[in-house]
Amino acid sequence: METWVRFSAQSQAKERLFRAAQYACALAGDTLRRNGASAGVLASVRQLEAHLSLGRKLLRLGSSAEALEAAKRAIHLSDMVLRFCVTLSHLNRAMYFACDNVLWAGKTGLVPSVDQEKWSQRSFRYYLFALVVNLSRDAYEIRILMEREAGGKRAKGNENGRQLRADNGLQQLGLRLQIQLRLLIRVLRNNPPLLLDVVKNACDLFIPLDKLGLYKTNPGFVGLCGLTSSILSILTILHPWLKLKP
Numbered sequence: 043m044e045t046w047v048r049f050s051a052q053s054q055a056k057e058r059l060f061r062a063a064q065y066a067c068a069l070a071g072d073t074l075r076r077n078g079a080s081a082g083v084l085a086s087v088r089q090l091e092a093h094l095s096l097g098r099k100l101l102r103l104g105s106s107a108e109a110l111e112a113a114k115r116a117i118h119l120s121d122m123v124l125r126f127c128v129t130l131s132h133l134n135r136a137m138y139f140a141c142d143n144v145l146w147a148g149k150t151g152l153v154p155s156v157d158q159e160k161w162s163q164r165s166f167r168y169y170l171f172a173l174v175v176n177l178s179r180d181a182y183e184i185r186i187l188m189e190r191e192a193g194g195k196r197a198k199g200n201e202n203g204r205q206l207r208a209d210n211g212l213q214q215l216g217l218r219l220q221i222q223l224r225l226l227i228r229v230l231r232n233n234p235p236l237l238l239d240v241v242k243n244a245c246d247l248f249i250p251l252d253k254l255g256l257y258k259t260n261p262g263f264v265g266l267c268g269l270t271s272s273i274l275s276i277l278t279i280l281h282p283w284l285k286l287k288p
Contacts, residue, residue, distance in 0.1 A: 057101040058275045060094050065268030067091035072262030099146035102139055109136035119288060127179035128288060134172035141165035163254065170250035176243045183236055183286075187229045188222070238274050239286040245271040 071087040113132035119125040141164050148156030230237040245267040251257040252264050278285040 053101045055279050057098055058272055058279060060098045060101065062269055062272035062276065064091055064094035064098065065265045065272060067094065068261050068265030069269055072260065072265060096149055099142055102142055103146065105139040106136045106143070109139060116288065123182050124179065124288065127175050127182065131172050131175040131179065134168045134175065138165050138168035138172060141168060166250040166253045170254065173243050173247050173250065180236065180240045180243060184226065184229060187233065188225045191225055191229055235284050235286040238278065238284055242271045242274040
């Protein structure tokens, strides 16, 4: 198991590059279509996108084992909320990768009887649930850091001073919102890994929402979101300190 996990980890950077190229093709294809490109050019872009998607599925073979190992490690986290969110996220990723492996077997002809549509929808449901859990974890981390920031003497002093100048309830509400917004900006600015994780998960969220028909956008927007999150993922690989831990 550990040997396969190490081998899978070495493929992550390549998979991220393939992912960025795949969604760049989706974005380029939609842009070309809007500009009236020929059917031949559009078909070539779509074919390249399909090849990149299939290559990604090959690189993700065995990623379920890595996700399960990560879930086993997350069980030992001391924070109960983090333990629940991180473990549940890894378990859903493991199921997503398992469905993805079945899709790869079907697309390559190894198991031609695979119902591509059914397994694709199933994989995107697991992917969506994992992203929702990730964003919930991000929200929890933000709340903890904002409370810690607001608990400082300087934040308390600013808050009290502003509230004393409030003349009515509506003005107090406005001041509280301003304080919370400034706290949020300060927390995210001082924690680049958390900021990158929030942006990455938010961008990724539109992909399964679109594929499952829950929130339809367009191929260009999905391509832009996928490309953005892929670039952020590559940054966390090149600079490990930018990856949110645990």
